[in-house]
Amino acid sequence: QQPVQSPQAVILREGEDAVINCSSSKALYSVHWYRQKHGEAPVFLMILLKGGEQKGHEKISASFNEKKQQSSLYLTASQLSYSGTYFCGTEEGNTGKLIFGQGTTLQVKP
């Protein structure tokens, strides 16, 4: 079951914040976040396991609410380098089967 991401697209000015949401209709074991630049492969940002943890990666952090089957990615004080498409990937059990959402395109302007 493919997770649903929102919004589909975001345009920001440098220094602004953004939140990208990912939700599933099924119970989740883990949530993964990746960023893909145009013409390149997806690159890993972070993984969150069930337990409601929150993780941070410089000015990019994420939370995972397993009861609501939702995860959110927080981008703080965005930089031009943050532009790209962000994908959440969900795993329903500890199986390795990672299903990605449709992606959220983020554009950061000067």
Added chain:
Amino acid sequence: DAGVIQSPRHEVTEMGQEVTLRCKPISGHDYLFWYRQTMMRGLELLIYFNNNVPIDDSGMPEDRFSAKMPNASFSTLKIQPSEPRDSAVYFCASIRTLFTGELFFGEGSRLTVL
């Protein structure tokens, strides 16, 4: 250590032809995944292997698609016969153990079927 290596990077073929995409995972990685990316459908999981054994091929679209992993350092994805709707970027990815973290993607093979 070299990353995941895919070939060819670009392939243009005519409808009905056989296409073979190749992947060399990172040495020591036990899991290998094949994904397909299109604008319409996003990143779709086609099949994944653990220790060279296919674990889940439910994402393989049709019998025209087949994947093999004859050894720990090589996998192929074959389409026969190819159709225009198969045009996409095909990514191979690998990971050492079951979700200890990062899934490493290759640079992708861009397939165009005319």
